[in-house]
Amino acid sequence: xxxxxxxxxxxxxxxxxxxxxxxxxxxxxxxxxxxxxxxxxxxxxxxxxxxxxxxxxxxxxxxxxxxxxxxxxxxxxxxxxxxxxxxxxxxxxxxxxxxxxxxxxxxxxxxxxxxxxxxxxxxxxxxxxxxxxxxxxxxxxxxxxxxxxxxxxxxxxxxxxxxxxxxxxxxxxxxxxxxxxxxxxxxxxxxxxxxxxxxxxxxxxxxxxxxxxxxxxxxxxxxxxxxxxxxxxxxxxxxxxxxxxxxxxxxxxxxxxxxxxxxxxxxxxxxxxxxxxxxxxxxxxxxxxxxxxxxxxxxxxxxxxxxxxxxxxxxxxxxxxxxxxxxxxxxxxxxxxxxxxxxxxxxxxxxxxxxxxxxxxxxxxxxxxxxxxxxxxxxxxxxxxxxxxxxxxxxxxxxxxxxxxxxxxxxxxxxxxxxxxxx
Amino acid sequence: xxxxxxxxxxxxxxxxxxxxxxxxxxxxxxxxxxxxxxxxxxxxxxxxxxxxxxxxxxxxxxxxxxxxxxxxxxxxxxxxxxxxxxxxxxxxxxxxxxxxxxxxxxxxxxxxxxxxxxxxxxxxxxxxxxxxxxxxxxxxxxxxxxxxxxxxxxxxxxxxxxxxxxxxxxxxxxxxxxxxxxxxxxxxxxxxxxxxxxxxxxxxxxxxxxxxxxxxxxxxxxxxxxxxxxxxxxx
Numbered sequence: 001x002x003x004x005x006x007x008x009x010x011x012x013x014x015x016x017x018x019x020x021x022x023x024x025x026x027x028x029x030x031x032x033x034x035x036x037x038x039x040x041x042x043x044x045x046x047x048x049x050x051x052x053x054x055x056x057x058x059x060x061x062x063x064x065x066x067x068x069x070x071x072x073x074x075x076x077x078x079x080x081x082x083x084x085x086x087x088x089x090x091x092x093x094x095x096x097x098x099x100x101x102x103x104x105x106x107x108x109x110x111x112x113x114x115x116x117x118x119x120x121x122x123x124x125x126x127x128x129x130x131x132x133x134x135x136x137x138x139x140x141x142x143x144x145x146x147x148x149x150x151x152x153x154x155x156x157x158x159x160x161x162x163x164x165x166x167x168x169x170x171x172x173x174x175x176x177x178x179x180x181x182x183x184x185x186x187x188x189x190x191x192x193x194x195x196x197x198x199x200x201x202x203x204x205x206x207x208x209x210x211x212x213x214x215x216x217x218x219x220x221x222x223x224x225x226x227x228x229x230x231x232x233x234x235x236x237x238x239x240x241x242x243x244x245x246x247x248x249x250x251x252x253x254x255x256x257x258x259x260x261x262x263x264x265x266x267x268x269x270x271x272x273x274x275x276x277x278x279x280x281x282x283x284x285x286x287x288x289x290x291x292x293x294x295x296x297x298x299x300x301x302x303x304x305x306x307x308x309x310x311x312x313x314x315x316x317x318x319x320x321x322x323x324x325x326x327x328x329x330x331x332x333x334x335x336x337x338x339x340x341x342x343x344x345x346x347x348x349x350x351x352x353x354x355x356x357x358x359x360x361x362x363x364x365x366x367x368x369x370x371x372x373x374x375x376x377x378x379x380x381x382x383x384x385x386x387x388x389x390x391x392x393x394x395x396x397x398x399x400x401x402x403x404x405x406x407x408x409x410x411x412x413x414x415x416x417x418x419x420x421x422x423x
Numbered sequence: 424x425x426x427x428x429x430x431x432x433x434x435x436x437x438x439x440x441x442x443x444x445x446x447x448x449x450x451x452x453x454x455x456x457x458x459x460x461x462x463x464x465x466x467x468x469x470x471x472x473x474x475x476x477x478x479x480x481x482x483x484x485x486x487x488x489x490x491x492x493x494x495x496x497x498x499x500x501x502x503x504x505x506x507x508x509x510x511x512x513x514x515x516x517x518x519x520x521x522x523x524x525x526x527x528x529x530x531x532x533x534x535x536x537x538x539x540x541x542x543x544x545x546x547x548x549x550x551x552x553x554x555x556x557x558x559x560x561x562x563x564x565x566x567x568x569x570x571x572x573x574x575x576x577x578x579x580x581x582x583x584x585x586x587x588x589x590x591x592x593x594x595x596x597x598x599x600x601x602x603x604x605x606x607x608x609x610x611x612x613x614x615x616x617x618x619x620x621x622x623x624x625x626x627x628x629x630x631x632x633x634x635x636x637x638x639x640x641x642x643x644x645x646x647x648x649x650x651x652x653x654x655x656x657x658x
Binding site for chain 2 (some may be wrong): 076127128129135136138139142143153154155156157158159175176185203241275336337373374375376377378379
């Protein structure tokens with residue numbers, strides 16, 4: 001903010017000028033000392049931004065390098081490349097002046113996420129209502145946002161799952177607001193505006209919070225790849241995790257690493273009117289892991305003891321789990337959606353299939369479990385099997401190797417079903 | 424729209440209702456001690472006493488949306504009396520207390536211009552279903568913490584609004600200041616944060632009907648057993 005102070009030989013006019021300056025400074029300071037609810041209800045700017053993204057989702061763009069501390073932190077922690085996340089040279093709308101904006105590479109539609117530094121005191125002030133009647137301000141904001149011409153009328157407080165994933169690496173969701181865009185409800189487009197608290201490890205050079213804004217158009221409806229089988233009261237959703245496997249395998253191939261994974265997960269739910277304890281459910285998961293492990297051992301795999309695992313990896317299974325948890329994105333730690341069980345089973349096979357001949361290759365199998373959500377009756381957690389082909393097996397494209405892997409997955413699947421049938 | 428800031432608006436409202444009723448019947452002797460469930464309670468300051476007639480100025484009893492909501496929740500219209508007055512809180516008060524099952528309920532509401540009644544009334548009607556499912560208000564409170572009860576009522580309100588209104592009507596709940604969540608509240612009267620209340624409501628709006636058939640009682644049970652923990656993950 002610029003102020004101009006006219007000099008004058010008279011004291012009164014100088015005092016007036018100084019008072020004016022102090023007043024303007026006070027306004028400047030106070031304008032930055034409170035949560036600003038001024039994005040989603042800026043209907044003209046929102047419309048312009050939405051229409052430009054919806055009409056030209058793949059418009060050519062140039063990218064810049066990270067400049068600010070928080071920008072660098074985002075890119076260092078996510079390890080994304082410019083082709084995956086393009087830091088825009090300019091804000092895509094006058095509404096977002098002063099924000100760092102990232103255009104995400106998405107298969108369809110478009111997604112832009114923006115953020116700028118904010119004060120952590122702003123968040124505390126908002127939540128304790130010390131700044132005024134935040135309820136009526138927030139409701140007014142939501143109502144106005146829902147009345148914009150490009151809104152579909154569905155506007156509300158935002159929920160945690162709507163927090164832009166890329167920002168979870170430096171911050172945690174605190175609160176926000178969301179407005180559906182377009183003509184349909186539910187819509188494939190929305191805008192979210194809110195505030196997050198910054199990772200304290202970044203606090204030295206940050207003000208402790210961010211204000212964020214994100215707009216998504218042409219979002220694809222989530223299609224589950226799970227195949228569900230019912231066994232009495234039980235449902236087992238089998239997911240062959242193709243997307244994750246392809247991402248890892250492409251990366252390994254590009255880097256010339258002789259590795260290939262084939263993952264499958266089994267999500268367990270039970271329709272019952274009675275509750276079972278968390279420990280009973282964990283016992284079931286361990287039992288399923290053990291059954292799958294036995295089936296793999298029948299196929300020539302050898303289970304690694306904790307000592308063997310520590311020798312090969314330098315860590316016990318518990319330490320591996322702790323490291324995974326520590327490395328989770330900051331915004332995923334406080335109220336995690338998933339909790340990895342401490343029981344990991346690692347097995348190795350250096351004798352089957354043919355690609356293991358002359359120690360040219362090996363197959364490893366890792367069994368993980370995701371704990372059920374406590375006090376959620378139907379949730380019994382998840383067991384995941386990851387097959388890792390290494391060396392000649394990792395490079396092998398032969399039918400024999402792939403058939404062998406598929407056979408192992410089928411065996412694991414049968415083990416899950418048999419355990420539940422016997423329960 | 425002012426929210427009621429009261430030590431116990433339910434108790435205040437009930438004192439007034441009880442006082443008036445005493446003039447006509449001898450039944451309500453527990454003046455000042457009646458328990459109830461209310462939409463939002465903010466702060467700890469005492470409410471000013473207001474005169475509250477035995478009337479339904481907004482004619483909620485005859486409102487077609489409210490009647491449809493009651494039908495959806497399996498509530499007999501004759502079992503509910505609506506009483507509105509300036510300064511009252513949205514609250515559900517069973518006429519019979521303690522361990523006895525109530526056959527009749529009073530729903531109080533504030534009378535002020537611009538009030539959007541339907542969503543908070545749907546929330547209050549949901550409390551009736553919850554009380555009846557548990558048996559008594561006392562049993563309900565013993566079985567579940569306040570937050571679970573209140574978010575459960577938001578969830579059921581979502582089911583009701585999805586049935587009675589079009590999808591664009593969801594903002595009757597989401598943009599209603601009477602149902603806004605709080606970040607700082609006592610556990611004994613917790614209603615949930617804005618994100619949690621929105622999540623509970625939307626779980627109801629978008630619930631797959633096959634999960635509950637057409638039974639609101641099953642929906643109520645399903646919320647306690649499975650949905651509540653998912654709602655808490657949203658803040």
